[in-house]
Amino acid sequence: MTRANDHQFWKGQNRYNLPQPFRYISQARGGNTRRLLPPCRGLKEVAMPDLSEAQLRELLRHDPRHTEARVRLAAIWIARQKYHDAERLLAEGITIGVAHPALLLQHGECLLDLRQPGAAIARFREVLRLCPQHADALASLGGALLQVGDLTSAVDALGQAAGLLPQDAVVHELWGEALAGTEQAAAAADAFERAWQLGRQTRAIAFYCGNAACDQGRFAHAVAFFRAGSELPGGEPIPWVNWGKAYFELGDVSAATAALRYAAQDQEIAAWRNLALMIPGDPAAGPTDIAHVRKAYAQQIAVPNLPDRTRRATRSKHAGPLRIGYVSSFFAHPNYMKPVYAVLAAHDPRRVDVELFHDGPSSEEFQSCVAQSAVSIVHQVASLTNSQLIDCILGRQLDLVVDLNGYSAMERLPIYTVRLAPLVVGWFNHYATASLAGIDVLLGDANTCYADEQESFSERIQELPVSYLAFRVTHAVPDVVPAPCLERGYLTFGSLCTQYKITPVVLRTWAELLRAAPTSRLLLANRTLESPDVAHYVRDTLQSEGIAAARITLRGGGAHYDYLTNYNDIDIALDAWPYNGGTTTTEALWQGVPVLTFRGDRWASRTSASLLADGPFAEFLRGTRDDMVQFAVTLATRSTTPHYLQDLRTSARARLLESSACDTERLARSLEEVYWRLAAPGDERTGSQKG
Structure with missing residues (x-):
């Protein structure tokens, strides 16, 4: 099933692990901000021909107040790393009353080389008292303030310098670092990206920009920065986890899992967590x-050394209803929990006593x-730690616990x-093995998990005689409207699946379909497409497959009721694979829109089959896959299709x-029958009830 919150799996984490201040930039140069700035920036103000050291010494012997000669000679000594000699030469000029901005600036920079940032800051401020808009003094002051940790003042100085030196890559880099240090991540990323565009292309900057682009939802940009950074020299570790997340959000799940496998080699728990989540959709x-x-x-997440405290006694035939507990993080979402709401309403209290762990x-x-x-009782457990939740559930001494979360609530x-x-049984949001020692059985149906696949599950698979995702709609939804092709004269295919389900092979298949049905259109809508970056990526991918931009409509998310009105513009919904829609499939069907899919190679790619196999859209x-494409092309080119689709829409809800x-x-x-048969074999209440 599609998660109620697309990014639930980031809960409790810093989603994109943005660097702490100086994590990449300062560490990369050992904290020496001065060395990033070209030496002797003050020489830009000194207009005299290049002279030898001997000639400059002679000039100063005749005229100790010769500022240009003093600055030039100091520059020669700085280049030779004779910092103490250069500092004495410059200080001598200041002592005899020379207050030229170039000399003061050069002295401040020399003091930075001698690791005296406090004294350097004073010199730079002297320059600014003489010339308030002195760009180089502002840049050097900002760099020195970075060294002493005065980040707020550094942001101000470097921001002014960047405005006066818009083509200076190093100034923008330093400004980005100061902004990052003051937790202005978006502004920092802008400054770093400007530095990158101006030619300051370092591994550190690439990785920071990639992380920030993730945080801003610009996942295609993030991938580009991570790729570029990985090809540059440097000691900064490749942020494989964030790179994998960026690929995942774009829908390139195979690339995402490949990146995460690199991180998993170092036993990084975040890599394993996200790999375990994503792998069924690869x-x-x-x-x-x-x-x-x-x-x-x-x-890796197993709770250590906890004794088994569950009851093991054989249940009496006359012990009353079976005591079961449903556990979910998503009870509050009626659109997502349609099957669960319906089951709770239909449970027979004579057979089951239901508790909810909300x-x-x-x-x-x-x-x-x-x-x-x-439902007899609702336990509000959101504030509990895992240990407390374990104690809470064990304390109820239930006969059976049903997990409804699967990997959508990874923190649990x-x-x-x-x-x-x-x-312990897994139902509803389980579509692959959980491989958790505390789950015994997964509930599916004949259309989802085949007998020859049992060996890939650590749990027993119990087949239900009805769709395991059977649903009822109890919340407000739009009315069914006429099929749009009746008025438009062409078919509009569409998908409201979340973006991470729309893999590159899915996009290529949809493009193949559109090429074979040249009058058809495609409409995609999901929350991730609100990012212009992601929308551009999807549009470019389809255009590279020969689909004109005019045939593609991309929309973002929205309030749930309004979001469902997207189906007013869709004739046939296209399913994703290998991770099918779940909630999106039920919603499309209820709006009278058929969902076109095929029986895939795993449970995750057959959840829609569970809903379609017995009904008006079979x-x-x-x-x-090929049969699916051919059927879509046939519908798009058949003259009777509009009326066929309209008849389906008109009768869909009643027939469903x-x-x-x-x-x-x-x-x-x-x-109920399965619960009784599993928890109390031999009890008279386990007899078959087909309902």
Whole structure:
């Protein structure tokens, strides 16, 4: 299923791990800000021909107040690293009353070389008292202030210098560092990017800009900076985790997992966490890969040395209803939790006594759901640590616990490395092995997980006789409108899947479809496309496949009700793979829009099949990718298609309610039957109930 919050897996983390002040820039040069600035910047003001050291000495012997000669000679000594001699020469000039800005500036820079930043700052400020807009003095002052840690003053001085020296790459770099140090990440990134454009292309700057671009949602820019930085010399470690995240947000999941595997070699827990999350959606990953990665991550997050405190006694036939607990971080989201809301409303309190462990904010819809259901108690657990939550669940001595989160609430996965009840089941948001020692069974159906795939799961797979995602819509949704092709005369294909599901192979397939159906259009809408950077990436990718920009419409997210009105402009919804839509599939179908998909190579690529196989849109479930493309082309070129689609829209909701996709009563009975059969084998209440 699509997560209620697209970025839930970043919860509790600094999403893009932006560098702490000077993490990259200062460390790269050992903290010596002065050496970034060209030596003897004051010489720009000294107009005299180049003379030898002997000639300059002779000039000063005849005229000790000869500023130009003094500055030039000091520059020669500085170049030879004779800093003490240069400093004495310049100080002597100041002592005899020479107050030329070039000499004062040069003396300040020499003091920086001698690691006397406080004295240097005083000299630079003398220059600015004489010439308030002296660009080089402002630049040198800003660099010195960076050294002493006065970041606020450094931002001011370097900002002024950058305005006066718009083509000076080093000044922009220093300004970026000062801004980063004062936690002005966006402004810092702008300054660093300007330095990069002006030719200051260092590994450190590239990685900072890449991290900042991630934070700003400019994921294509981030990838470009990470790639460029990785090709430059330098000791800064490649930020593989952030690079992987940027690829993931663009939908290039294979590239994302490849980057994360590099980071995982160093046993970086963030790499394993995100790899375990992303791996089911990687087209290049097989069942063995998924199981290996998730098992490795589960071992890293396991709660150590916790004794098994669950009850093991055989349940009495007459002990009353089975006591079960549902655990979720997303109970407050009615659009996402449609199957769960329906099951809670349909549960028979004579068979199951239901408790909820509500690990998130509340909502009016959730409170209404509880009021109309057989739920006996709601435990508000969002404020609990994992250890406290484990104690809370164990304290209830339940017969069975049902996890509804899967890997969408990764901060809670450690609780399933221990045993919370005699039996723990994963349902609803599980579409691959969890590989967690505390989960015994996953619930699917005949369309999602095949018998020959059991070996790639650490859990037993229990097949339900109805769609495991059967849903009912209880929240406000727009009315079904006529198929747009009736008026427009062409088909509009579309997808509201989240961007990280729209992999490069998906985009190429959609482009193939559009090329074969040249009058058709494509509409994509998701929150990530609100970034012009990502929208540009998607549009460019499609255009590189021969699809004209005029045929592509890209939209962002929005309030849920308004977001669903995108279906008013879509004739046929296109599913993503290998990570199908879940929530988006149910929403499209309820708006009367058929979802075109095929039976993929893993559970994650068959969740839509669970909803389509038995119902009014079964024809849109194809056997292969090629069959799917051909069927789409046939529809786009067939004259009867508009009326066919209109008939589907008109009757969709009534026919869905009669199908397995919305048979939530049967789903609830089937779940109860499975719960009883697993938790209390032999009990008379485990008899088959087809509902």
